[in-house]
Amino acid sequence: MVLKEEIYKLVQLQDVDSQIYNLKSKKDNEIPKELDNLKNSFETRKKDFDVFSDKLKQLQVKKKEKELDLATKEESVKKSQGQLFQLKSNKEYQAKLTEIASLKADVSLLEEDVIKAMDEIEAADKKAKEEKSALSNEEKKYKDMETQLKNELTEIDAKIKGLEEKKSNLAKDIDKHILARYEKLIKSRYGCAMAPVNIETENCGACNMRVTSQKINEIKMYDQLVLCENCVRILYLPEDFSL
Ligand SMILES: [Zn+2]
Known part of the structure; x- marks a missing residue:
C-alpha cells in the first residue's frame, strides 16, 4: 500500500462525498x-x-x-x-x-x-x-x-x-482500514473528513488552525495519516496531487 496514493483516492472520494453531503x-x-x-x-x-x-x-x-x-x-x-x-x-x-x-x-x-x-x-x-x-x-x-x-x-x-x-x-480500491477511518470522520465531521493544508499560511483548510512545519513534513513523508490537531481531519497537501 502506497499511502500517498490512498490519500489521493480519499481526496477524490471526499469530493464525491461533499457533493452528496450538500445534496x-x-x-x-x-x-x-x-x-x-x-x-x-x-x-x-x-x-x-x-x-x-x-x-x-x-x-x-x-x-x-x-x-x-x-x-x-x-x-x-x-x-x-x-x-x-x-x-x-x-x-x-x-x-x-x-x-x-x-x-x-x-x-x-x-x-x-x-x-x-x-x-x-x-x-x-x-x-x-x-x-x-x-x-x-x-x-x-x-x-x-x-x-x-x-x-x-x-x-x-x-x-x-x-x-x-x-x-x-x-x-x-481504498485500503479497508483507511476507508473505515475516513467514513467515521465523514459521519462525525459534517461530511468533511479531508482537510487541505494551505502551505503558504500553514493553516488547516477546514478549521483554519495553524499546522506546524513539523506536521507538514510528516505529511510529506507519507508514513502515516496525519491529522489536524484541532479538528482531527486527515490533512493533505493539494500541491502533492497537482490540485
Ligand atoms: Zn483542522
Whole structure:
C-alpha cells in the first residue's frame, strides 16, 4: 500500500462525498423548510381572507336584520295610520299621531342604517374581490413553486444515486482500514473528513488552525495519516496531487 496514493483516492472520494453531503442537506433541510415556509405563508394569507369573508357575511346578515326591522316598523306605521280613523276622542287621536311620529323617526333611522350597511358591504365586497384574485394568484405561485421544489427533490435523488455509485467505485480500491477511518470522520465531521493544508499560511483548510512545519513534513513523508490537531481531519497537501 502506497499511502500517498490512498490519500489521493480519499481526496477524490471526499469530493464525491461533499457533493452528496450538500445534496442531502438540501434534500433533508433546505427544501423541506422552503416548502414549509411556502405553505405557511399561503395558509396565513388564506386565513386572513377567510376572516375577511366572514366579516362580509356578518355585514350582510346585519343588513338583512335592519331591513327586516325596517319592514316591521313601516308595517306598524301603516297599521297605526289605519287606526287613526277609528279613534273616537281627540286625545286618542293625538296620542296615535305621536306614536306614528315616533315610529316614523325609527323608520328613518333604520333607513340610514340600511344605507350605511349597503355602503359598508359595497366597499367590503370590492376589497374581497381584489383579495380573492390576489389570493388565487398567490395560490398559483405557491403551487408552481411547490411543483418546482418537488421536481428538484426528484432530481436530487437521481444525482445522489449517481454519486453513490461513483463513491462505491472509488471506495472499493481504498485500503479497508483507511476507508473505515475516513467514513467515521465523514459521519462525525459534517461530511468533511479531508482537510487541505494551505502551505503558504500553514493553516488547516477546514478549521483554519495553524499546522506546524513539523506536521507538514510528516505529511510529506507519507508514513502515516496525519491529522489536524484541532479538528482531527486527515490533512493533505493539494500541491502533492497537482490540485
Ligand atoms: Zn483542522
